[in-house]
Amino acid sequence: MRAVIPYKNENAKSRLSPVLSKEEREEFVELMLEDVIKALNDAGMTTVDILTTSTEGIPKEFKGDLIVTEPGLNDSINEYLQNASEPVLIIMADLPLVTGDHIRKITSVSEDVVIVPGKGGGTNILFIRHPNEFTVKYHDCSFTSHCEITEDLDKSMHIFDSFLASTDIDEPHDIVELMLHGKGKAKEYAEKRFGSETGKGRVKISPLSKLSSFI
Amino acid sequence: MRAVIPYKNENAKSRLSPVLSKEEREEFVELMLEDVIKALNDAGMTTVDILTTSTEGIPKEFKGDLIVTEPGLNDSINEYLQNASEPVLIIMADLPLVTGDHIRKITSVSEDVVIVPGKGGGTNILFIRHPNEFTVKYHDCSFTSHCEITEDLDKSMHIFDSFLASTDIDEPHDIVELMLHGKGKAKEYAEKRFGSETGKGRVKISPLSKLSSFI
The missing domain is CATH 3.90.550.10 (Spore Coat Polysaccharide Biosynthesis Protein SpsA; Chain A)
Structure with a gap:
């Protein structure tokens, strides 16, 4: 194999x-x-x-x-x-x-x-x-x-x-799944670069360094 | 239960x-x-x-x-x-x-x-x-x-x-998953209303009655 x-x-x-x-x-x-x-x-x-x-x-x-x-x-x-x-x-x-x-x-x-x-x-x-x-x-x-x-x-x-x-990571909203459910190096990388925005709908990623969201 | x-x-x-x-x-x-x-x-x-x-x-x-x-x-x-x-x-x-x-x-x-x-x-x-x-x-x-x-x-x-x-059906692109993997009444409903557009990326739904896509 x-x-x-x-x-x-x-x-x-x-x-x-x-x-x-x-x-x-x-x-x-x-x-x-x-x-x-x-x-x-x-x-x-x-x-x-x-x-x-x-x-x-x-x-x-x-x-x-x-x-x-x-x-x-x-x-x-x-x-x-x-x-x-x-x-x-x-x-x-x-x-x-x-x-x-x-x-x-x-x-x-x-x-x-x-x-x-x-x-x-x-x-x-x-x-x-x-x-x-x-x-x-x-x-x-x-x-x-x-x-x-x-x-x-x-x-x-x-x-x-x-x-x-x-869950393949292909579009920005997929990165949310990585941050929520990941455990490895890619998750660590995402966590250093992104925050998250929560509300009534799905969680979205947001830039850590700015107040406004980009998606 | x-x-x-x-x-x-x-x-x-x-x-x-x-x-x-x-x-x-x-x-x-x-x-x-x-x-x-x-x-x-x-x-x-x-x-x-x-x-x-x-x-x-x-x-x-x-x-x-x-x-x-x-x-x-x-x-x-x-x-x-x-x-x-x-x-x-x-x-x-x-x-x-x-x-x-x-x-x-x-x-x-x-x-x-x-x-x-x-x-x-x-x-x-x-x-x-x-x-x-x-x-x-x-x-x-x-x-x-x-x-x-x-x-x-x-x-x-x-x-x-x-x-x-x-897979909860909440946004238009979720309907693609329903059409691909569903078996019940909601899938039948979606298939009557939508076609699909394929390419190098993910499949997208498209209206059956128009040539242009809406998402």
């Missing part, structure tokens, strides 16, 4: 640009990646690859393989899967609420394919028992695509239901 | 007003309530009360007690809890993704208090074994409040981790 983390550092997470500068976002995604690697290691998963287009922003302590590919998320993951001879867990790098316990549970599911949906139709984690028979299709409501691909292959499927694992 | 659903129909869900009219929102919240009642019944929970300020918008088939109170969510729930002599499940009416299986699991937890967080610091479901010792505090990041109240009472606590149960 091995894990692969698709990763982009340079100018990453443009949807967070209203609240974090380019440099801050690059620092932040590296910390989220560290949290994800820690979760994998906590679950005893030691074979971890990072699939990236550049060697920038890789944590110094990272001990796995760094696979540098051409841009194109689907092509590079599909090539990776074709060459895999053991079960593969594909996990996104922006999941700082995932814990070792989630990873253990996901990899213990007996079905052929486990899908952890992301917010808004994404796919946060995919666990594939027979990876060289599978093809991924990220973007454009990938959750639905991956369900359909699994069904077309006549494979059994489990949708893993977890608020924490389904 | 009994369940109580705080409910407001008249001019409900104002944050959905960019995409649904007042009349549509009132119809929609009634359907969400029906889905929640179905989940409770599917779990074998037959003692279900609705706590409301008006008798408007109650499903015809509802067989439980309708408790009409003064406005003030916290006061009315706390009065309810004070008079309860058996475990109480407080469940919000805007959780159409909750299933009977969730309810069964939540009420099987052995801890004194089970909290299902909502998006943005809310509390979607609270299961309290000794309700007359407990006080709720909704609004202003109620998830944190309910964790603190439980700790102050020296009660044991379990945070229930479920994407589906944590």
